[in-house]
Amino acid sequence: MHQRARNGRAGSGSIIMRQFTTSLALPAVAAGIGLLAGVAIAVGIVTSPTAAAPQAAGSAPTVVERAMPGMAMPPAGSPTAASGQDAPVATNAVSIQNFAFSPAIVTVKAGTTITWTNRDQDSHTVTAMPGGPFHSPTLNTAQSYQYTFTTPGRFDYLCTIHPFMTATVVVTP
Amino acid sequence: MTTPSDTEGGPAGMSRRQLLRHTAWFGAAVVLTVTGGEVISHLGTPPAAAISDDPHALRFVQISDSHLGFHGPANTDVTGSFRRAIDQVNTLGFRPDFVMHTGDLTHLSTPAQFDQVRQMLGGLRTGAVFTVPGEHDSVDDHGQKYRATFGAGSHGDGWYSFDVKGVHVIALVNTLALERLGHLGTDQLDFVRKDVAGLPSDTPIVVFSHIPLFAMYPTWGWGTDDATQALSYLRRFSSVTCLNGHVHQLFTKTDGNVTFYSATTTAYPLPHPGVGPGPIPVTLPAGQLGAALGIRDVTYQSGQHALAIRDRRLA
Amino acid sequence: MNPQLLARVGAAGCLAASGVIHAQLYLTGYRSIPGIGSAFLLQASGSFAVALLLLLSSAAVLRLAAAALAAGAMMGFIASRTVGVLGFVEYGLLPAPQALISVLVEATALGLLAVALHDRRSARFAGGGRGARPPRDVLAQPAD
Numbered sequence: 008m009h010q011r012a013r014n015g016r017a018g019s020g021s022i023i024m025r026q027f028t029t030s031l032a033l034p035a036v037a038a039g040i041g042l043l044a045g046v047a048i049a050v051g052i053v054t055s056p057t058a059a060a061p062q063a064a065g066s067a068p069t070v071v072e073r074a075m076p077g078m079a080m081p082p083a084g085s086p087t088a089a090s091g092q093d094a095p096v097a098t099n100a101v102s103i104q105n106f107a108f109s110p111a112i113v114t115v116k117a118g119t120t121i122t123w124t125n126r127d128q129d130s131h132t133v134t135a136m137p138g139g140p141f142h143s144p145t146l147n148t149a150q151s152y153q154y155t156f157t158t159p160g161r162f163d164y165l166c167t168i169h170p171f172m173t174a175t176v177v178v179t180p
Numbered sequence: 181m182t183t184p185s186d187t188e189g190g191p192a193g194m195s196r197r198q199l200l201r202h203t204a205w206f207g208a209a210v211v212l213t214v215t216g217g218e219v220i221s222h223l224g225t226p227p228a229a230a231i232s233d234d235p236h237a238l239r240f241v242q243i244s245d246s247h248l249g250f251h252g253p254a255n256t257d258v259t260g261s262f263r264r265a266i267d268q269v270n271t272l273g274f275r276p277d278f279v280m281h282t283g284d285l286t287h288l289s290t291p292a293q294f295d296q297v298r299q300m301l302g303g304l305r306t307g308a309v310f311t312v313p314g315e316h317d318s319v320d321d322h323g324q325k326y327r328a329t330f331g332a333g334s335h336g337d338g339w340y341s342f343d344v345k346g347v348h349v350i351a352l353v354n355t356l357a358l359e360r361l362g363h364l365g366t367d368q369l370d371f372v373r374k375d376v377a378g379l380p381s382d383t384p385i386v387v388f389s390h391i392p393l394f395a396m397y398p399t400w401g402w403g404t405d406d407a408t409q410a411l412s413y414l415r416r417f418s419s420v421t422c423l424n425g426h427v428h429q430l431f432t433k434t435d436g437n438v439t440f441y442s443a444t445t446t447a448y449p450l451p452h453p454g455v456g457p458g459p460i461p462v463t464l465p466a467g468q469l470g471a472a473l474g475i476r477d478v479t480y481q482s483g484q485h486a487l488a489i490r491d492r493r494l495a
Numbered sequence: 496m497n498p499q500l501l502a503r504v505g506a507a508g509c510l511a512a513s514g515v516i517h518a519q520l521y522l523t524g525y526r527s528i529p530g531i532g533s534a535f536l537l538q539a540s541g542s543f544a545v546a547l548l549l550l551l552s553s554a555a556v557l558r559l560a561a562a563a564l565a566a567g568a569m570m571g572f573i574a575s576r577t578v579g580v581l582g583f584v585e586y587g588l589l590p591a592p593q594a595l596i597s598v599l600v601e602a603t604a605l606g607l608l609a610v611a612l613h614d615r616r617s618a619r620f621a622g623g624g625r626g627a628r629p630p631r632d633v634l635a636q637p638a639d
Contacts, residue, residue: 171401202556212544
């Protein structure tokens with residue numbers, strides 16, 4: 008009698024247990040799959056902007072004030088030239104806007120004077136990287152800086168206040 | 181013992197006995213969790229009373245990126261924020277052995293801004309005030325005005341080291357290279373190598389720099405290109421703690437024996453890495469700025485392995 | 496050692512590994528991050544406790560707690576890399592290698608818990624005399 012009661016209890020227990028475990032199985036498997044997918048997405052979201060060089064984002068080329076027709080484009084040899092927005096532009100006016108030099112690469116003939124104008128609320132500088140010939144004072148809003156390029160070559164420069172702002176002038180003979 | 185309710189399923193589809201059994205396991209899990217939590221949280225942290233009673237414990241404060249002279253919607257009163265940070269340091273309840281400002285003291289390196297920050301730092305109640313320069317402190321003169329104001333006793337372009345209560349502190353300058361990334365240079369690397377050459381390997385090392393010495397986000401210049409070389413001289417030490425500013429947000433990373441802690445700012449927040457076009461000042465909704473700003477205090481008790489770092493919101 | 500027990504012990508091991516990583520990160524700095532520090536501590540100590548008990552018993556409440564701890568840690572990982580957790584945001588698989596390892600062991604723990612569940616049910620159907628219906632039918636049944 009006692010034995011039968013125990014068996015009966017065990018039996019009903021296992022049925023209940025099975026229902027209980029069944030009710031857990033689906034959510035557990037679903038949660039597992041969902042989480043794995045979520046991790047993949049999260050990592051993807053985070054790594055993709057890194058690869059996409061955010062430097063170019065948000066700095067759409069501004070209207071070229073004085074285009075120089077007939078100017079030969081230099082070969083796209085620089086690493087940043089691959090991106091469409093960073094393609095070399097023939098102009099002698101560079102705007103400093105939204106914490107970026109725009110256009111980021113300009114091409115001029117030797118003897119050209121380039122004018123940089125700060126259109127940001129924050130201050131910026133135009134400073135050649137080590138060995139380069141030009142360095143502006145601090146440019147506040149609406150202030151400009153000019154430099155005349157006499158020797159051909161490639162000149163990388165940055166803003167010393169925000170060194171992530173980098174750009175290039177290519178001077179052709 | 182066998183009662184009807186033991187054999188019938190309850191409303192939740194579980195017998196009372198099973199419910200009890202599950203409750204017991206759950207209770208055991210909770211008890212063990214609480215016990216384990218107590219044990220873990222006490223690992224490496226001496227009781228608070230022991231620290232304040234211990235005259236040999238080192239306590240210092242890091243403040244960073246005050247950007248005096250900044251004008252913009254992200255913070256319309258950086259001077260007021262910096263003053264609140266200094267008041268907060270002065271009311272911590274203990275007198276820090278020193279206060280380190282990890283750079284971007286000024287926004288545009290003007291003589292007036294340097295004068296203002298020097299005067300304000302003079303209001304700190306502490307044993308000593310130290311600084312390292314940020315790129316905003318060397319906008320147009322390779323750091324000359326910075327060194328004229330704060331460079332006494334430093335080597336080269338403004339680096340130095342000192343010992344306090346058994347801890348060796350190294351202050352580095354990685355903002356003068358005119359490159360996208362931070363850079364230390366061969367002279368400074370030599371300095372680090374010679375500086376630690378005679379130290380026993382169990383000496384705790386604290387390294388201050390403005391730009392992070394780890395690659396937090398190189399695309400935005402949040403890294404130092406030759407930091408690996410400097411850190412290689414520190415590999416043999418059991419505890420190395422690198423504290424930096426520049427990124428205007430808290431961030432922690434551990435790499436072997438070295439732990440990096442980016443500090444927040446007293447001026448204005450910057451976006452998280454990769455969010456938006458660049459590290460451009462973020463204007464928060466009204467009332468939320470204070471939570472993004474803050475100060476950091478650090479405690480080291482001799483015999484402990486790691487430093488205890490505590491970041492506090494600007495009060 | 497039957498497969499079900501093996502899966503349970505494996506899940507306990509993975510959960511303990513996740514706990515070790517969270518405890519280590521807690522001790523080496525995350526403790527100083529408001530909110531996040533407490534969450535890491537809870538995850539670590541909870542994982543240790545449930546992993547230990549999971550070696551002793553296969554009670555559903557323990558497997559549920561184990562799954563919740565592993566899933567919770569992974570959800571925290573995802574949230575911290577997307578919308579943020581209490582204003583705390585991290586990026587990609589940093590800190591390396593802890594972030595990657597913890598996600599892997601947590602996913603493995605969830606997988607092993609699911610396997611243990613499946614095997615347990617299959618074993619019961621096969622040996623319990625109630626195996627007329629294949630497990631698939633039960634899975635398709637409404638859970639409650």
